[in-house]
Amino acid sequence: MMGERTVMQEALFYGFSLERHVPNEHMLRKIDRFVDLSGLRAELEPYYSNVGRPSIDPELMIRMLLVGYCYGIRSERRLCDEVHLNLAYRWFCRLGLDGDVPDHSTFSKNRHGRFRDSDLLRRLFETVVARCMSEGLVGGEAFAVDGSIIVADAHRQRGVVNSSALEPDSNRAVTEYLSVLDDAAFGGATPVEPKFVSPTDPAARWTAARGGPAVYAYADNYLIDLKHAVIMDVEATTAVRQAEVTAAKTMIERTADRLEVTPSRLAADTGYGSAEMLAWLVDERGIEPHIPVFDKSERTDGTFSRADFAYYKESDVYVCPAGKQLQKYRRAFATPRTGVDKDNTVRYRASKLDCDACELKAKCCPNTPARKIPRSIHEAARDVARAIAKTDAYIISRRERKKVEMLFAHLKRILRLDRLRLRGPWGARDEFLLAATAQNLRKMAKLIPAQAPIIAA
Template identity: 70%
Template sequence: MMGERRVDQGSLFYEFSLERHVPADHLLRAIDRFVDLTDLRVRLAPFYSSVGRPSIDPELLIRMLLIGYCSGIRSERRLCEEVHLNLAYRWFCRLGLDGEVPDHSTFSKNRHGRFRESDLLRGLFETVVRRCIGEGLVGGEGFAVDASLIKAEANRQKGIVGTKGLPPELTSRAIDEYLAVLDDAAFGAATDVTPKFISPADPAARWTGAHGGQAYFAYSDNYLIDLDHGIIVDVEPSTAVRQAEVTAAKTMISRSEAQFGLCPTRLAGDSAYGSAAMLQWLVHERGIEPHIPVFDKSKRADDTFSRSDFAFNAGTDTYRCPGGKQLTTTGTVVNDGTTLLYRASKHDCQACTLKPRCCPKEPARKVPRSIYEGARDLARDIATTEAYAVSRRQRKKVEMLFAHLKRILRLDRLRLRGPTGARDEFLLAATVQNLRKLAKLIQAPTMLPAT
């Protein structure tokens, strides 16, 4: 039998509880246990006036931003609409049923002012990392580092030819930030190569075709993670070139030790971090085992002997060629003071039967050796161990985090411009990823019924 038509009759009184309407297994309920904003007001207090109209609660803004990045809501205008309508979002933001949702423009005003001036988002990220350490999710022995390209908020079809530079009449916040980081080793000073194109909307974004398809403007999102549970220990933006990513890795390793006292014994990474200078820094300055493939281009493609065919004797500081002759060095360094040249005797080479396979176009063979070759040799030795194979498998955790970042959190393209905009987005996304990991690994205590 068809039911009767329902007539909307307003009641005089309602009994409604948001607490009861948010499911026990809801993601926001699981995350809420680990959101600690107790020192937020202390950090922001110097940036507010003691007189005037009360501002929007900064805790409300941060909770709304966490919802946006956790749920993949990329638009702050849409975020305000969703918080207004969604009961779980209202519960997480402590708004109740009749709490007023702030206007979307409030986020921009606070982001460009108080939040960046107080480094609030970095403080929030580090608070969550400390909670992960306190819960025993960070072992601190094995780390992995990697970078992923994130498209910038810049139209690839409106780029300016790099050799022409930016027109002097252009002005914007992003251009001011670009000029401010020209001497930064993670941005403008990372390479002397002039990019093919520069974006007038976001000049600090790098034109890159690293993925093999259409080139585009991008930033690099750099992660340093602990290998035990894949907790993101640090995050840093950089321009999208290898040298800048190496600089960002050094910054993150040093900062994690300064902030959390974490000193890993080994670091896993891909060949982008296998340069001689980086391996030297890890081994001799930080005491970290490099579980990293050595970046080596000494292999020859013309079927002549490569450097690996020459045996080095550390005791005599000489190389021995396949013909049994010695190559010595005068100690003079070349290539900006990073390389020694070991030369064979012209007399030995002219009489050698192996000369057509060794130096067919030169009177004598010379072998370059980096002044950091000791660290490279150590990395090669580590690469033959079982521990290295384990690190290579564990390193996939950082790649999984980047896949989660782009597919689940939908951060495959930035919404904010400039290095600080990229930094804000990367910090918030990494904070949310750590919060989700905490919610997954730390089960909520079960409440026993009263007796």
């Protein structure tokens, strides 16, 4: 018998439970166990007035933002619509069936005011990291660091050649750019001027580091624990390597200060293998650098490289393949000299008489009167990194370092943060913090099973 559609009729009463409607296996139900916003009101209390009408509940806004970043909902307009319609989102945001969803403009107002003034998103991220530690997901021994390019919300074909052409009060992003000109993570990262500057987001760097057409972009930097790839810290910088190395130091120091966790070894790619960075890890922090040494001393023209010369620490000399010494100075000075150049290197020179009479001159210094060997003042730390690179632990670290790259792939493909929506350095920082918080929450929801409900006998 052919069925007939039942016409929906409005009922006077509904026996509907939102709690029972959300299944136990839903991701938001798993995540909800680890969202602790108990201290939220105390953090924001100094930023609210004691008079006037009540504001939108800040806990509601934070929960809505977590929903958006966990599910890759990039638009706050769309987020408000989705929360209004989706029952699971309503349950997570504690709205019930008839709760009002705030207007999308409320997020911008609070983001540019209370949230940034109180550094609320940073505290939220660190609260989630602390929960990961209490759940046993953080080993605290092996860390990895890396950065990834995130395209800024700026048109790549619209730019000015010089930042002096920017109008100081034209928009919020320009004001933020002018405030970070001396910041080591942005304007002070490198003295090299970019080829173009975006008038809508001048802090975004003009770069072709992704291998395709040049774009305006920021760098998202992660410091992760290698046990379960928990993100321990996140930092937004301009898209240059010097800023990313500085961000690595900042994240390691901040993790030690705020979370009291210092790794015993750090894995990273060659971009972090400069002499200064290795010396900072070995001498100042006591961390084993499982990092390839950034070294350009290898020659490709058939002549001897620096590795063919033996260094003797006791006498502070190099010995060439012919057995002759290379020294810093060959006479005593009335005023002692350090011999350190501006690039923090010491140059060891052979005697011209020795080189002229040497049978190996054609393979050593055919175009110069005598051979010179530059040695960094941090060469001892570089030697430590070279020795570690010969161990089995180094091979394991190189393999585990891929976990941080997988997090960036998840960030761009699943959470859809391949392009920023907010502008300015603080906008990039807010987006990176919320995305990293969402990734850690999803990690806990995946790795920590929910307890089975206890059924009374």
